[in-house]
Amino acid sequence: MRKIKIFIFKILKIVGVFNLTLFLTRKKLRIFCYHGLSYEDEHLFIPSLFIAQDTFLRRMKILKKYNINVLKLNDAHEKNIRAEINKPSAVLTFDDGFISTFELALPILEEYSYDSTIYITSYYQKYQNPIFRLAVRYFFWKKKPTRELVKKLDLPVKNHKMWEIIKYGETELKENERQELLEKIRITFGVEISKNLESKFMKLDTNKNILEAYKNGVDIQLHTHRHRLPIEREQCEKEILENKAYLKELLGVELDHFCYPSGIWSPEHLPILKDLGVKTATTCDPALINPSTDPLAYPRFLDSDEKTDIEFEADLCGITHILVVLKELVGINTKTTTY
CATH class of the missing domain: 1.10.720 (Transcription Termination Factor Rho, Rna-binding Domain; Chain A, Domain 1)
Known part of the structure; x- marks a missing residue:
């Protein structure tokens, strides 16, 4: 089935449908989700979580080829709610804070002058142990x-x-x-x-490197303390407040953007996040964003080594979004989780 889908994507691209849908969805925001890059065989171990360096580099070249406007998360959010996005735009996000994100991904992003957001889960970052x-x-x-x-x-x-x-x-x-x-x-x-x-095996990066990246313009944001988000209010608040306090002490600023651990979220989380002053919260549900999208349930496209370049382009150009809408109309669940 997947091979058939990829074949259809290739035909659609050849006949110009990808460029057409990119134009038609130019006012919608795209957010992409990454985790760690691979040093050795991590992308073979969990290809949905780790992406090979060559694959990630090709993705950035594709963004450049399509002339995508890569925005800072907060800027993109503000433009979206004011309906000011008028050309294909994207936000690049990284969950957890793996060493490879800072050591391998950021130099590639710098080469392309692309901004990014890294959501830090603080427990393993604090202890500097393998997850x-x-x-x-x-x-x-x-x-x-x-x-x-x-x-x-x-x-x-x-x-x-x-x-x-x-x-x-x-x-x-x-x-x-x-x-x-x-x-x-x-x-x-x-x-x-x-x-x-x-020294890097399944580890998140150090305070020193996170702070240095932040000072160099990388957006650092919230991802819970222990990579979990209970439904129960007291425990949910505890996870976020511990994460907030830890990163405020490190960076000296209050953070207000959030990412659901493993993309798992519930409508019951939304009032809690709102009360805690969270402006946006990102999921791993694959769809485009418009001004009517709830900022506390912003969808993202999970990119990984499981995807081919043509599937990434389908996400980018709006084809996947159209398929998601059609699936939802017939009641097929499209939610995605990571680890």
Whole structure:
């Protein structure tokens, strides 16, 4: 089915439909979502989360080819609510704050003079440890261990499945214990991390580099403290307020743009965010934005190594948006989540 869709996209591009829809949707805003770039094999591990450097560079060339106006997030929001977007415009956002975003993506963006927003989740950034669930998933992906090998970990979990181990670590262990468990899994499975990747493996960047990027014009914004957003008001507020306080201490400013962890959101979140002074909140629902779009549910197109260039162009030119609208008319869910 996907091959057929890609083939149709190529035909539509050849006959000029991509350029036509780009023109027809020129007053709508596009927001693109990225996570980390790949140093080695991360884009093969979770291609929906990590994108190869060459792929990301091609995407930026495509934006340039279509003469897309890349805007700062707040500027784009203000122009959108005033209906002042009159030519194809986009915002580039990065979730979490991976080291590779700062080290690999920002130099490419600087080369093209493109602005960007990086949403920082502060817990793992603060501790400078590998993100537990991603590291566990990587070790299981890398070695595909047998059930007998997993049992050698001697953990109090029922079926010794990967997600049970992740749940156990996240709910029953303290941070230092989780990191000890990670090392135990790595050694037991026999996973080797290269010297190049060791200090950057599944980690978010340092305060120093985030502050330096901010001073150089990179927009830093909110993404919760522990990469979760409960529905319950008190816990929801706690996640955002801790994130706000941490980044205010680092940057010296109040931040007011937000990104839902993993793109998961609910209408019940909206009044809470509004009360906390959040101006925009981005999802991972693929659609274009117009002045009537709720700023606390701004959609984004998730770009990744899973997508071909022609699929990216379909997002950019409005083809995907049209398909989403048609799917919603017939009741097909188009929501996307990451990790």
